[in-house]
């Protein structure tokens with residue numbers, strides 16, 4: 001039976017994460033993690049929820065895009081008992097002190113994490129020191145990845161990452177401009193002898209970009225993003241292409257609600273497409289989950305399959321009210337400081 005959409009609301013929700021440097025990297029020194037949040041009402045009482053992740057002012061554009069991108073719902077019927085392997089980015093944001101890095105690494109190891117990502121790209125000597133510190137903390141058998149958030153040109157990326165080869169990163173993420181496909185191919189070729197792959201995709205806006213990256217052997221890890229690509233369907237096309245090229249998919253997550261959304265896509269990939277966990281893991285960032293009605297559940301560094309129907313992107317009404325920009329209580333306080 002067909003039902004009509006009778007109402008659509010879009011709200012600008014922002015979290016002041018910059019106050020504690022959560023999310024800081026080489027390109028975003030004071031990010032406020034934000035979302036354009038859409039609720040659809042239908043004439044039968046069913047509701048649809050969707051969001052797209054932005055960094056503060058990006059919401060002003062994201063408000064238009066979300067309605068198209070994320071209101072398709074997907075339910076994964078088959079549950080995986082052991083969960084899907086995850087890695088953590090929460091230990092090593094660029095703005096954290098050494099003391100904070102050590103404490104967070106030590107806590108994460110105690111909770112069972114074995115895969116860690118470190119932000120790099122602002123200062124080479126600082127990167128060498130921080131990466132060595134983290135490698136020392138996590139030991140030789142844990143996995144370490146590095147992420148430059150597009151900071152370098154091609155030659156600089158190759159020379160910078162070569163200097164970091166001693167900490168044995170599995171991948172360098174976003175080494176250069178995200179649409180420089182041939183640049184990524186050159187970096188991939190140069191770093192292959194060092195055993196370092198190139199990971200990218202969180203800024204790729206459609207399947208054609210991914211097609212060319214794969215055709216040019218310009219990436220070794222595909223990082224789909226549930227909000228950057230327009231809709232679930234576009235993401236599924238990328239999963240199928242990655243399978244054809246036998247390149248592992250390791251989704252981008254974090255931000256606002258990205259972990260909640262992308263867990264569905266990677267479980268679909270495992271259950272219906274790849275059936276392979278080698279070199280595969282999904283990013284996890286331990287912020288802002290408490291604002292969702294069905295937050296992602298992590299056990300022993302694995303995403304546990306969501307048990308509620310839908311795409312896990314319904315936010316708590318109280319959270320939306322408090323964080324709506326600029327009228328919510330949180331922003332009224334910040335603006336009046």
Ligand SMILES: [Mg+2]
Pocket residue numbers: 147149173174202252
């Ligand atoms: Mg990244």
